[in-house]
Amino acid sequence: xxxxxxxxxxxxxxxxxxxxxxxxxxxxxxxxxxxxxxxxxxxxxxxxxxxxxxxxxxxxxxxxxxxxxxxxxxxxxxxxxxxxxxxxxxxxxxxxxxxxxxxxxxxxxxxxxxxxxxxxxxxxxxxxxxxxxxxxxxxxxxxxxxxxxxxxxxxxxxxxxxxxxxxxxxxxxxxxxxxxxxxxxxxxxxxxxxxxxxxxxxxxxxxxxxxxxxxxxxxxxxxxxxxxxxxxxxxxxxxxxxxxxxxxxxxxxxxxxxxxxxxxxxxxxxxxxxxxxxxxxxxxxxxxxxxxxxxxxxxxxxxxxxxxxxxxxxxxxxxxxxxxxxxxxxxxx
Numbered sequence: 001x002x003x004x005x006x007x008x009x010x011x012x013x014x015x016x017x018x019x020x021x022x023x024x025x026x027x028x029x030x031x032x033x034x035x036x037x038x039x040x041x042x043x044x045x046x047x048x049x050x051x052x053x054x055x056x057x058x059x060x061x062x063x064x065x066x067x068x069x070x071x072x073x074x075x076x077x078x079x080x081x082x083x084x085x086x087x088x089x090x091x092x093x094x095x096x097x098x099x100x101x102x103x104x105x106x107x108x109x110x111x112x113x114x115x116x117x118x119x120x121x122x123x124x125x126x127x128x129x130x131x132x133x134x135x136x137x138x139x140x141x142x143x144x145x146x147x148x149x150x151x152x153x154x155x156x157x158x159x160x161x162x163x164x165x166x167x168x169x170x171x172x173x174x175x176x177x178x179x180x181x182x183x184x185x186x187x188x189x190x191x192x193x194x195x196x197x198x199x200x201x202x203x204x205x206x207x208x209x210x211x212x213x214x215x216x217x218x219x220x221x222x223x224x225x226x227x228x229x230x231x232x233x234x235x236x237x238x239x240x241x242x243x244x245x246x247x248x249x250x251x252x253x254x255x256x257x258x259x260x261x262x263x264x265x266x267x268x269x270x271x272x273x274x275x276x277x278x279x280x281x282x283x284x285x286x287x288x289x290x291x292x293x294x295x296x297x298x299x300x301x302x303x304x305x306x307x308x309x310x311x312x313x314x315x316x317x318x319x320x321x322x323x324x325x326x327x328x329x330x331x332x333x
Contacts, residue, residue, distance in 0.1 A: 003099035004311040004329075005061040009048030014098075014312050017059055022103035029080055029106055030072035031088075035122035035305075036063045036097040038318045038327040039155065040235075045095070052252060053238070053278070054092055063097030063329075065089045065125035067118040077106050079283075085112040089125040089281045098311060100331060110286035113293040120300040123326035124159070128289045128298075130279040131160035134210050134232045135167060138275050143168030145207040148199065148224060152188055153179030155326045156212050156234070158301040161186045166297055172206070174199055174217075182301070182324055200224055211236060219266065227271040238276040239264060246278060301325030308332070 003017045024030050042062045044050050067087040070080055080086065088109030096102055112121045135141050147164055151157045152173030164171045165187035172190040175183045180191055192199045200220035207229050209221040214235035221231050238246075239260035243253030257264075260274075267274040292298035303323040306314035308331050318327050 001100040002308070003061040003096065004063075004308070005059050005096070005098065006046055007059045009046070009051070011046065014046075014062065014315060015059075017061065019059075019061070019099070022101055024072060024074050024103040026074040026076040027105055027107070028074045028103045029070045029077055029086075029109070031066070031068040031086060031102050031104060031109075032071050033066045033068040033097055033100060033102055033331045034118035034333070035068070036066045036329045036331060037122045037126070037155075038314055038329065039064050039126050040318075041126070043315070043319065052255070053246075053248070056095075061096030061099050063099065064095050065122060066097040066102065066331075067112050067116075067121035068102075068331075071101075074106075079106050080109070080111075085118070086110065087112045087121040087125055088283065088286065089129055089279075091281055092278075098308075098329060098331070105281075107283050108281040110283045110290055113290045115294055116300065119305050119328045119330060120302060122328055123155075123300040123302050124289060124293070125286060126279065127155045127159045127326065128163075129282060129285055130156060130234060130277065131163050131210075132285055132289065133279055133282075134234075134277055135160065135163055135169075135208075138232050138277065139208040139210075139230045141167050141169050141208060144170070146170045146172070146205070147208040147210060148203060148206055148221065149173045149188075149210045150212045150217060150221075151175075152183035152186070152191070153324045154212065155301075155323070156210075158182070158186060158325050159298070160210055161188050162298050163292075166292065172199070172203055179324055186301075208232070218263075222266040222270045222272060222274075225270060225272045229272045230275060231272060232275045232277050234277050234279070236260075236274075236276060237263060238278075239274060242276040242278070303327055305330055 203224040209231040211233040240257035243256040303325040305328045
């Protein structure tokens, strides 16, 4: 099969690989991938920035979510049949959706929303699961809560805003003039133009912050929270709590503790809770998202669709930071 990936970390350009068809275990299905999406984690993996958490053999096929058709079932698969149209996010040890086929556990996929194309469906799994787990599992938001969602017009932001509004939350977000109309349409209650204002000087007494940017934006997020609030990041530094929960061992946990010292100090200073989110695949949560989508309550936001041959161009477009919503790679018809 054809695939796009790397032969070593920090490889400037992806290369086309020819690999054997995936073999599947008893609980897995073989999926013919129609479309995949690009996510920031793909670029972090390419550049070796997640080696502390994830170890991969080379060559490595990139890609972390997809939509496609099931073509083969493992002996113990009971939830699906050949021909089912599905979408999903593979386990972190089994990534590789920039390819014609993937083997994936039946628990990590769900039937594709009937009202979406494969390209639209491929835009959902990673950002949808990440947003749902941040808002529902960690923050445990309730109606009336106030949440800041950073970078509202990005891939995560466009879904997180919609989910937060479905949960009855008051949403503030950061966006440029280019993204203002989009985040307004998605339901954002307050929009801070980050070119003109610092959100930390505008907002206060918030219950939660969903950070996707790291750096000073993450640091400033602590300042707007009320005591007992939560700041959840997907871009910041893992802390000791994450190391223990994720089971990385005492040595890496100690390293995380040292690396996150400033964040832990801010956590104590402002009496808030700092969480590093490493999203988990979940077919059950994909079913929840599918129901929202089929009920017309959640819509995918797709910026641009590239062909398989244009995968490198799609990666470069992602790195430009100009996308509003998701970038899709169409693997095959």
